[in-house]
Amino acid sequence: MWQKSKPYLLLLPASFTIILLFFGGIxxxxxxxxxxxxxxxxxxxxxxxxxxxxxxxxxxxxxxxTLRVAALSSLISAIIGAFLAVALFFVNNSTKKAIPxxxxxxxxxxxxxxxxxxxxxxxxxxxxxxxxxRLLATVGWIDGITEFPVLVNxxxxxxxxxxxxxxxxxxxxxxxxxVLSRIHGSWSDVSRVFGAGPWQFIREVVVPVMMPAWTIATxxxxxxxxxxxxxxxxxxxxYPSVLPVYSYQLYTSGxxxxxxxxxxxxxxxxxxxxxxxxxxxxxxxxxxxxxGWG
Amino acid sequence: MKKQPRFLSxxxxxxxxxFVLVPFVPLVLSSLSFGWRxxxxxxxxxxxxxxxxxxxxVRTWQAVGISLWIALIVTFVNxxxxxxxxxxxxxxxxxxxxxxxxxxxxxxxxxxxxSVMGIHLSFLRFGLTETxxxxxxxxxxxxxxxxxxxxxxxxxxxxxxxxxxxxxLGAGAMPRFFHVVLPHLLPGILAGASLSVLISLSQYxxxxxxxxxxxxxxxxxxxxxxxxGDPAIAxxxxxxxxxxAIMALVGMDAALKRYYQMSxxxxxxxxxxx
Numbered sequence: 001m002w003q004k005s006k007p008y009l010l011l012l013p014a015s016f017t018i019i020l021l022f023f024g025g026i027x028x029x030x031x032x033x034x035x036x037x038x039x040x041x042x043x044x045x046x047x048x049x050x051x052x053x054x055x056x057x058x059x060x061x062x063x064x065x066t067l068r069v070a071a072l073s074s075l076i077s078a079i080i081g082a083f084l085a086v087a088l089f090f091v092n093n094s095t096k097k098a099i100p101x102x103x104x105x106x107x108x109x110x111x112x113x114x115x116x117x118x119x120x121x122x123x124x125x126x127x128x129x130x131x132x133x134r135l136l137a138t139v140g141w142i143d144g145i146t147e148f149p150v151l152v153n154x155x156x157x158x159x160x161x162x163x164x165x166x167x168x169x170x171x172x173x174x175x176x177x178x179v180l181s182r183i184h185g186s187w188s189d190v191s192r193v194f195g196a197g198p199w200q201f202i203r204e205v206v207v208p209v210m211m212p213a214w215t216i217a218t219x220x221x222x223x224x225x226x227x228x229x230x231x232x233x234x235x236x237x238x239y240p241s242v243l244p245v246y247s248y249q250l251y252t253s254g255x256x257x258x259x260x261x262x263x264x265x266x267x268x269x270x271x272x273x274x275x276x277x278x279x280x281x282x283x284x285x286x287x288x289x290x291x292g293w294g
Numbered sequence: 295m296k297k298q299p300r301f302l303s304x305x306x307x308x309x310x311x312x313f314v315l316v317p318f319v320p321l322v323l324s325s326l327s328f329g330w331r332x333x334x335x336x337x338x339x340x341x342x343x344x345x346x347x348x349x350x351x352v353r354t355w356q357a358v359g360i361s362l363w364i365a366l367i368v369t370f371v372n373x374x375x376x377x378x379x380x381x382x383x384x385x386x387x388x389x390x391x392x393x394x395x396x397x398x399x400x401x402x403x404x405x406x407x408x409s410v411m412g413i414h415l416s417f418l419r420f421g422l423t424e425t426x427x428x429x430x431x432x433x434x435x436x437x438x439x440x441x442x443x444x445x446x447x448x449x450x451x452x453x454x455x456x457x458x459x460x461x462x463l464g465a466g467a468m469p470r471f472f473h474v475v476l477p478h479l480l481p482g483i484l485a486g487a488s489l490s491v492l493i494s495l496s497q498y499x500x501x502x503x504x505x506x507x508x509x510x511x512x513x514x515x516x517x518x519x520x521x522x523g524d525p526a527i528a529x530x531x532x533x534x535x536x537x538x539a540i541m542a543l544v545g546m547d548a549a550l551k552r553y554y555q556m557s558x559x560x561x562x563x564x565x566x567x568x
Contacts, residue, residue, distance in 0.1 A: 007386035014379035014442065015397050022401050022409045022435040029412025039415070080313070087306040112540050114496040116513055117532040120520040124320040124529070129332040131320035137333030145332055157313050166317060221420045227405035230513075234521055244407065247497070251411055266408040277403035 026270060033263035040256065049260035059265070061240040066226060069157040069242060073164035074222035080165055081172025082214060086206060088173065089180045110170045116162070119234040122163045126151040152235055157242075159235035160225075168221045176210050177215040183209055212287035219280045227273050243269050325529035344526035348534060353515060358538060361511040364426060365494040365542070368433045369487045372441040375434075376486065377479075382444055384449040399439050406436040410500040417504060424508035432504045433494045440493065441486035447481025481550060488546045495539055512538065 034045040053059045084107070099224055110118065125131045133148040152159040183205065191201045229244040236245060244267055250262035324330065325344050327337030328371050348354050379398065382388060401409075414423070422428035452475065460470045498513040505514065512535045519528035 007382035007388045010378035010382035010386075011388070014375040014438065015394055017375055018397050018400065018435060018438065021413070021431055022404075022406070023397075024416075025409030025411075025413030026404070027412070028416055029408060030414075032412065081491060082496075084310065084313075087303075087310065091303040091306055105316060109540075112492065112543055113536045114513065114539055116496075116516060116520060117536045118317075120528060120532050121317045121321050123520070124324055124525070125317055131323075131335075134333050134335045134530055138335050166313075166466065169313075181376050223403065229405070232518075233499075244499075247411070263412060266411055270404050270408050273404050290295060 004111070026267075029263045029266055033260050035260050037256075037260075049264040053261055053264050053268075058246070062243050062246040065157060065240045066242040069232070070222050070226040072157075072159045073168065074218050075126050076161060076165045077168035077221055078172050078214065078218040080169035081234065082176060082210065084169060084173035085176035085180055085210070086202065088177060089183070089206070092181075105222050108170055110173065111174070112169050113167070115167065115230045116234060118167050119159075119163050119231045122159055122166070122235065123152050126159060126162060153237055155237050155240065157219070157232070157236060160232050160242075161222040163231050163235060164221070166223050168225070172214070172217040172221065175213055175220075179210050179213045180206065212284075216280060216284050216287075219276070219283070223273055223276045223280065226276070227269055314504055321529050321532055324525050327526055330525075333503075339508050340426060341526075344524070344530040347527055348530045353510065353533075354534070357510050357512045358534075360426065360509065361495055361513075361538070362542075363432060364430055364509075366509065367430050367492040368437055368494045369441070369490040371430070371434060372438045373483065373487070375438060376442040376445050379484040380445040384446055385454065397509050398442050401435040402439045407472055407499045407503070410503050414503055423504055424506045428504045429501050429509045429511075432500045433497060436497065436500070437490040437493045440489040441483075444482045444486030444489065445479060448479045452478045480553065484546050484550045488543050491542045491546070492539055495542065 031045075031048055035042055035048055036045055049198070113121075123130070127133070128145045128148045128150060130148075130152075133142065133145065136142045136148065151162065187205055188201055191205060196204065227244060229248065232242040232245050233248070236242060238249075240246075241249060247262045247265035247269070250258045250265065323337060326340050326342070327342035328339030328343065371416040379394075383391060383394060388394065400501045417423050417428050417431075422431065456474055456478075457470050460474045465473070495511075495515065497511075498517065501509060501511050501514055505511070507514070512531075516528070516535055519531055
């Protein structure tokens, strides 16, 4: 009896903590999104908040912005990340020895920098009077501050996208590099025997090898950027705002009637991320790219 | 033929350097600047004013202390929760394994602020808002999955035979754990702890909701400065915050190396050289 129930007892503390602190909070939010507020005497359940939300243009604008920012961020960091990984792979191969550890550390540096700090670095680089604008003015490409495009606190979300590109590209590269390192040096020799140049080697060998891991990495970045708060809060505009910021604005607007709506936004966000997470899980299972993950 | 790849790889390395390091340049310049008018690439004057402000302000070190304190408690709690759970999932036949994995890994997928906004009023009722304890409780869900995963990976390479051998030699449960299991899991534990500390350090929203501005961690202290405060001070704070995150990681790594040196276990290289 003890032997049989032992693993469940061992699993109990961790599972119980997550259920209580995490799922409990989500359930609490779900009830309140249905208008259940015993503190102010509301004990009935209704769909008013969802109804109001789905009929408001603010919500749909926010949804469109969130999708656009997440899609562009994940795509751009995926492209830069793939480039970084392939570059590291070739540098490693051509020097015939592993890159010294401090260098690898350096390349992981953006991963350790907190998001808010990365966001502020983008502010200093890309505001109209920022570092890039100064450089362009010095070489004579622009003559005034206003000639530099608005890239920070802009309604398109470029500042957010730039921050994520810098932060998440090394993440994508880190996911790809172990896969690339499975390519033996001999494969390159074989391809040369068959008359393939370096570009053909990349197209016919390197790209197919890293494709599954690359798709998953891009997907993970998409899910993360879709639901992250800090960077858009710092670098976005008040209107339209991405869904997490929109929810926070509703939550802190002061009127109690907006709170069910804020929590309804959260529930929609949770549903979308669960869906995306399941898709990522099944793709990765099928391609077997996340060996050792979970 | 031989020269070209060399040249190309040099170019690639330079590209990598620019991508990673150049974004730090304006941050450093700005923190040392004394007046920096457009379109000058370098500040007109230099000054340590911002750094003096940051270093001399009591709130800075209080925030550093409270951030690290919260991160350490969270990591310790995670360790206590993740060790038995990882042990169970890796080494025992568990029915409904997918369910346990789904529960524990869920906070990686579903953003934690959703849960925290929902639980906020309950925390308020139990008097957990504006307290360090409340913030610690809020930080557990986003960090536990990473600790759990790291320890699981370590357990997968630990054979039960080793413990059986120790048992045959007469070692009780405690010595078995501390002399056989723990040394083997240590690299995984430290990897998990690093992630746990790093993620706890970088939480802004959930700390803000639960701490309600009373629990001032580094990101909470930093935010007003970077969203429209004095750029020099904002830059100095940003550099300090980044440096503490990096130091937390490097410190963990150094601790691991020291442990290996002290116990004289030769560090094994991963993989086999071709």
